[in-house]
Amino acid sequence: MSTGGEGGLKVPPELRRIAWLWLVLSVVATPLVVIFVGPLLPPGSASDAAHGQQQDNTVMVAIVVPIMIGLLLYFINALIMFRGKDEADALTDGPAIRGQTRVMVLWIATTFVIVLLLAAWGAYELFPGEEGAGGGLGSAPISVALPANASSALPVQVIGQQWTWTYRYPTFGGVETTELVLPVGQEVRFSVTSIDVIHSFWAVHLAVKADAVPGNANVAFVKPVREESSTVRCAELCGLWHGHMTSRLRVVSPAAFRAWIAHEREKWAPIQHYLPAYKPTYAPEPTYRAE
Amino acid sequence: MQEMGFQTAGYEAEPPEVMARNINVGVRLLSAAMVSFFGAFLFAYVYLKERDAGAVWRPSSVKVPTGTGIGVLACVLVSALLTGVAVDALRRRGEGAWRGPAAISLLLIYAALGVQCYQWASLPFTPGSGPYASVFVAWTGFYGGVALLTSIYWLQTMVTGSFRTRHVPAGPVVSVAGAAGGEGAISGRIQVEARSFAFYWYFLAGVQVVTFLLLYVVA
Amino acid sequence: MSARRLGALLAAVLVVGGGVAIGLYVALFLEASPPPVQAAVIGRRVAALELQTVAEVGHGENSFWVSYYARTPGHKWVHSTILRVPAYSLVHVTVYQYDSATGLRNPLWGQPRGVVGGVMYVNGKPVKVLNPELASHTFAIPELGVSVPLPGVDEEAPNQCSNAPCTLAEAHNTITFTFRTRGPGKYRWQCFVPCAAGFIFGFGGPMQSIGYMDGELEVQSS
Amino acid sequence: MSAAAIPAAGPVREPWWRGLGRFNVFTGIVLGIGGYLIGALVIGHVLSKGIPAQTETNQNDIEFVCGILLGIVGFLVGMGFLNYPIARLTGAAPTLREKEEKGIARYFTLCTDHKVVGIQYLWGVLFFFLVAGLNAMLIRTQLLYPTEHFWSADNYITLVGLHGTMMMMMTTSMVLGPFGNYFVPVMVGAKRMAFPRIEALSFWLLPVAGVVLLAAVGAKGFPTGWTGYANLSVQAKLGMDCYLISFALIGISMALVGFNMLVTVYTMRAPGMTWTRLPIFVWSVIATAFLQLLAAPVLIAGMSLVLLDRVVGTTFFMPFSGGSPFLYENLFWFFGHPEVYILALPGFGLVLEILPVFSRKPLWGYRLAVAGLMGVALLSFFVWQHHLFVSGINPDLRPFFMFTTELISIPTALVFLNAMGTLFRGKIRFSVPMLFALALFFNFFIGGASGVFLSDAPSDVSTHGSFFVMAHFHYTIMGGLVFAFFGGLFYWFPKMFGVHLNEKLGKLQFWLFFIFFNLTFFPLFAVGMLGQPRRVSAYSPSLQWLNDWVTAAAYMIGLSFAVFVVNVVYSCFFERRRPEANPWHSKGIEWQLPTPIPVDNFERVPVINASPYEYGTPEAPLVANLNPSHAEVVAAGG
Known part of the structure; x- marks a missing residue:
């Protein structure tokens, strides 16, 4: 246990240059990445959840960038500087350095602090007030996970089946539609379920993903903030047409939404009384090994 | 590629104490793996029972076959007890004294398997009659198929081996503290192996007790 | 050596x-999956498809499976679900339905939609909605918004079809409807009725096999 | 090939075809097919009578499963695996080994020599790796177009499942199988593994599992990917049974390997081989073996439960009959996350083994590396629900699982520190093994950093189930394990086969692989973030150019493997460059032995004098005394 670190944590001469280089590069690159790359990061900012996740991704990129620079600089420098000059030189041994406690402690402490920061930030982002949610909260989310205006949220039931999505609006007579249309600026409460196998409801632009598990109502909140059309996809392998299990998602103005839902109610009126009463989950026949 | 001409003759035999140690360490690891294995069934039991939303866990039509359950449990427990007696006899009085209780213990495991098979044949419900029935079938099935069969194999190899070699002087001799004579020398291997088996079989008997409590008593 | x-x-x-x-x-x-079947072209940007659904294919390794058949322009029934139709055209579809009712898992599909006029014709009579319990199969192309329920044949009816492909002499319902294709491409189509008896949810086997209850609509530029 | 060609010396040889009748892979296959036929057509047929859901659906799971199970038993009987147990049951004395063949034939029999098993494993793993790699090419071919073009949707899903399952199955054995079996006993100074027959069994289960899995192609495929989520798996076609049985077999094989390795290292270390002198590779094997021993039984149980649902009609995973698909997700990932580290840890061990040799320095921070490996192993049991952040299971536990998951980066980062310290002031040689070892750190950093995005519960909402995940774990498994595997292969090939692999071709393979590996998988992060879920056969047309780019790069990875195959053939059959006894000038004990290593490894039990990383310490003794006197053995604590 010699060489290098006797006098405190002095940087060895081989590393001094790149230590400076690392400091400069990190100080320059990190803000640049945050300012210029951050806003371009998926999943964009079409909803509060998307915005929160984008922020989250920006923070993580900002943490990763200096680490990446540091590691790259160290490895490139080491591989050039410490390479065997020729065949003979490459067969003489290097110095028997076996480890320095200080370096190890410093390293562990640094990684631990980074991990703590990341975990704390991630947990903090989970609070709905911080707009980081968007994921499935299970069938009975605890109150701390609910957004402030949860009670006034527009309930939308998402039903997955092999292989399509349908949507029910319980506050509009339980009308069931094949297209997802949401009013802009309105908190939405998805209740995601399935009537056969596991699917996963992924509204890409809204940054919402919640598994649709049969017999379970998976709740997710989101507030779309921009009028935009996109696609809902299935993110859990569900059989033959998994890749095709898409449906259209439109975020429209409240007025357009009211017009649309009125039109849908009229359009689906003939089938309406055949539909089951609205429930969080459905267990349609046949359930098992039909004869 | 180079043709590698190995000599096949003249392996060195493993020193018996190394083999004994291997078995001794191995049985503990095996038991640890069994904890994981039966832990999965335990998890299924607890999880499905706790999540029982539609009260379908055990419909009233599904009757618990308690009688045969007690039969299996009794066979296993008595057998485990006898294994303990046998190991004690081995330690005190040598291999000859061990054979008797060990053989009866073996027969009892066979009996446990027999009762278990009878239970499956006369099951008062089908595997599809809800989660309880499912867990019941899987758990008893794998207990019978994994725990009982491995025990039978192990104990039978020891018992038949011991009966077969009872007139042959034992192999490599290891002095074992507390061995009070018996039929001449005691091989270190059967000492350790019997104790290792006892460890394994106590452990499995414990699993059977848990099985009984959960599947028959709590149901 | x-x-x-x-x-x-x-x-x-x-x-x-x-x-x-x-x-x-x-x-x-x-x-290749089953051989593609070309829709008969009966006019400018108008094509016609003839299909039938049978309860059992009756031959081959999946003899018990429920299936669609398609008719070639040469009036031959082939066991295929790869259908070729022209782009931006009207497609008149005639389905001869020989299977009995199973009922829909999601009753919503009891209403024909995505078809011209929002109606289908069952044995010549216009139908705007079908009791979901009477559905035997559906013909659905989700990406075109097409979904048509096919009413099942009465199980008591005489002269049930026993050998696929079935003939018009056997008990059946004739369903006709018209839909409009979009640009060229491959569109999947499937049945939404859990009609695969003996599989969980009635949705295994033939419901997950191209050539039985699933197929591809190959829309080609004409 | 006639009996006339008798070698001058030695016993009289029988005609070669006599050998076919005696417990080898040939009799195994014959009895396996016979077992299948009896199982399916007799036992299964009788058992399934009167169950219309089995007999009237053209999908008789009972017959099929009985056939496969009996076929497996038949194969094992034909291989001779029951000879010893039956002999023992009837009272035979315990013996150490059954038999050993000479020449090439022993690679096709139940051979209890750990070096033969290692080589069997090597070719077995490489073969299935090749098949699974071919599947990957076929998958990428499909994704050249945004909708089905080459294969139909069901064939495509089957391809995805085959690729994933086979890779996951084979890569669990990729390091522990060939290198673990071959070198662990040597490295700890033992003459053999603790349980040689179990060792042979753990290998022979691998080709059985592989063949059973491939049989899914003929049994209408399976649609679930490698995770086999219930209840889709209960609904799936016959091929699903192949997946379940083969994965359970691999589980058994994994548990056996772990069991055997742990006992071997624990009890059979040579005198003087203290825990702190154990090569780091052996430590990584220990950590992996613990994971395999404890996690694989859960997999076996999980697969069995799904099989029961399909065959016997239980309702474990049937949500409307009291079961729960969540049960499967929990069971699967309780195995599945340790599984990921079963793949990663041996890779770490391998590169840390290689780095000191090629930088000619002791391994920096040996104890820290051990702590890192063990830490990863321990933590990996407490993170499984990070796969289920959006599933609706225990959402309140998300912060906990986020924290435990991110904690894993601490022990992982230790491995990086070890590498950086080992390189520092070394005399680095850029031989092929070193290149592969160094590349691991680049790849694994990207894999690890993207893992942070996935472990972060809010960010995971968008990345979960997308191509982002897929890119992430290819960076860790392919960029980690597969690179380490090739590093180890180039490093130990001279020892295993007495042939030096061609360096130029090796470097060509490395650079092709490294460059195009990154060009393939880095864009996939973007693909995933932009909304392409995993395992889809159709995607948004706007992503086509990215997918096409990836496909082109993936073909180049395929080319790099072709270079490897050429290299092996060229080096073994044409160049035939005999290596020096210790071509890398390593201090490891395996290099002090003659090539090929004799059947009992050591003439006498060696005495270990030093750690294998004593570079730069001229006064250090040789790592082992291969010919010790009795007194030395006793003094060293034997």
Whole structure:
């Protein structure tokens, strides 16, 4: 246990240059990445959840960038500087350095602090007030996970089946539609379920993903903030047409939404009384090994 | 590629104490793996029972076959007890004294398997009659198929081996503290192996007790 | 040296065998799904498709499976669900429905939609909604918004079809409807009725196999 | 090939075809096919009578499963695996080994020599790796177009499942199988593994599992990917049974390997081989073996439960009959996350083994590396629900699982520190093994950093189930394990086969692989973030150019493997460059032995004098005394 670190944590001469280089590069690159790359990061900012996740991704990129620079600089420098000059030189041994406690402690402490920061930030982002949610909260989310205006949220039931999505609006007579249309600026409460196998409801632009598990109502909140059309996809392998299990998602103005839902109610009126009463989950026949 | 001409003759035999140690360490690891294995069934039991939303866990039509359950449990427990007696006899009085209780213990495991098979044949419900029935079938099935069969194999190899070699002087001799004579020398291997088996079989008997409590008593 | 020769032989066999196996393996996946069936062109941007649904294919390795059949322009029934239709056209579809009712898992599909006029014709009569419990199959192309429920045949009716492909003499319902295709491409189509008896949710086997209750609509620029 | 060709010396040889009748892979296959036929056509047929859901659906799971199970038993009987147990049941004395063949034939029999098993494993793993890699090419071919073009949707899903399952199955054995079996006993100074027959069994289960899995192609495929989520798996076609049985077999094989390795290292270390002198590779094997021993039984149980649902009609995973698909997700990922580290840890061990040799320095921070490996192993049991952040299971536990998951980066980062310290002031040689070892750190950093995005519960909402995940774990498994595997292969090939692999071709393979590996998988992060879920056969047309780019790069990875195959053939059959006894000038004990290593490894039990990383310490003794006197053995604590 010699060489290098006797006098405190002095940087060895081989590393001094790149230590400076690392400091400069990190100080320059990190803000640049945050300012210029951050806003371009998926999943964009079409909803509060998307915005929160984008922020989250920006923070993580900002943490990763200096680490990446540091590691790259160290490895490139080491591989050039410490390479065997020729065949003979490459067969003489290097110095028997076996480890320095200080370096190890410093390293562990640094990684631990980074991990703590990341975990704390991630947990903090989970609070709905911080707009980081968007994921499935299970069938009975605890109150701390609910957004402030949860009670006034527009309930939308998402039903997955092999292989399509349908949507029910319980506050509009339980009308069931094949297209997802949401009013802009309105908190939405998805209740995601399935009537056969596991699917996963992924509204890409809204940054919402919640598994649709049969017999379970998976709740997710989101507030779309921009009028935009996109696609809902299935993110859990569900059989033959998994890749095709898409449906259209439109975020429209409240007025357009009211017009649309009125039109849908009229359009689906003939089938309406055949539909089951609205429930969080459905267990349609046949359930098992039909004869 | 180079043709590698190995000599096949003249392996060195493993020193018996190394083999004994291997078995001794191995049985503990095996038991640890069994904890994981039966832990999965335990998890299924607890999880499905706790999540029982539609009260379908055990419909009233599904009757618990308690009688045969007690039969299996009794066979296993008595057998485990006898294994303990046998190991004690081995330690005190040598291999000859061990054979008797060990053989009866073996027969009892066979009996446990027999009762278990009878239970499956006369099951008062089908595997599809809800989660309880499912867990019941899987758990008893794998207990019978994994725990009982491995025990039978192990104990039978020891018992038949011991009966077969009872007139042959034992192999490599290891002095074992507390061995009070018996039929001449005691091989270190059967000492350790019997104790290792006892460890394994106590452990499995414990699993059977848990099985009984959960599947028959709590149901 | 026999061992060495044996080794060489084994190696050769392995290499050749491995090559053949890999070839077969790829071929297994390349093996085309059923032969495509061209819709009959009956006018400018108008085509016609004739299909039938049967309760059991009756032959082959999946003899018990429920299936669609399609009719070629040469009026031959073939066991296929790959349908070729022209782009931006009206497609008149006639389905001869020989299977009995199973009922829909999601009752919503009891309403025909995505079809011209929002109606289908069952044995000539216009129908705007079908009791979901009477549905035997559906013909649905989700990406075109097309979904048409096919009412099942009364199980008590005389002269049930027993041998696929069925003939018009046997008990059936005739369903006709018209939908409009969009641009060229491949569109999947499927049935939404859990009609695969003996599978969980009635949705295994034929419901997940192209050539039975699933198919592809190959829309081609004309 | 006739009996006339009798070698001058030695016993009289029988005609070679006599050998076919005696417990080898040939009799195994014959009995396996016979077992299948009896199982399916007799036992299964009788058992399934009167169950219309089995007999009237053209999908008789009972017959099929009985056939496969009996076929497996038949194969094992034909291989001779029951000879010893039956002998023992009837009272035979315990013996150490059954038999050993000479020449090439022993690679096709139940051979209890750990070096033969290692080589069997090597070719077995490489073969299935090749098949699964071919599947990957076929998958990428499909994704050249945004909708089905080459294969139909069901064939495509089957391809995805085959690729994933086979890779996951084979890579669990990729390091522990060939290198673990071959070198662990040597490295700890033992003459053999603790349980040689179990060792042979753990290998022979691998080709069985592989063949059973491939049989799914002929049994209408399976649609679930490698995770086999219930209840889709209960609904799936016959091929699903192949997946379940083969994965359970691999589980058994994994548990056996772990069991055997742990006992071997624990009890059979040579005198003087203290825990702190154990090569780091052996430590990584220990950590992995613990994971395999404890996690694989859960997999076996999980697969069995799904099989029961399909065959016997239980309702474990049937949500409307009291079961729960969540049960499967929990069971699967309780195995599945340790599984990921079963793949990663041996890779770490391998590169840390290689780095000191090629930088000619002791391994920096040996104890820290051990702590890192063990830490990863321990933590990996407490993170499984990070796969289920959006599933609706225990959402309140998300912060906990986020924290435990991110904690894993601490022990992982230790491995990086070890590498950085080992390189520092070394005399680095850029031989092929070193290149592969160094590349691991680049790849694994990207894999690890993207893992942070996935472990972060809010960010995971968008990345979960997308191509982002897929890119992430290819960076860790392919960029980690597969690179380490090739590093180890180039490093130990001279020892295993007495042939030096061609360096130029090796470097060509490395650079092709490294460059195009990154060009393939880095864009996939973007693909995933932009909304392409995993395992889809159709995607948004706007992503086509990215997918095409990836496919082109993936073909180049395929080319790099072709270079490897050429290299092996060229080096073994044409160049035939005999290596020096210790071509890398390593201090490891395996290099002090003659090539090929004799059947009992050591003439006498060696005495270990030093750690294998004593570079730069001229006064350090040789790592082992291969010919010790009795007194030395006793003094060293034997």
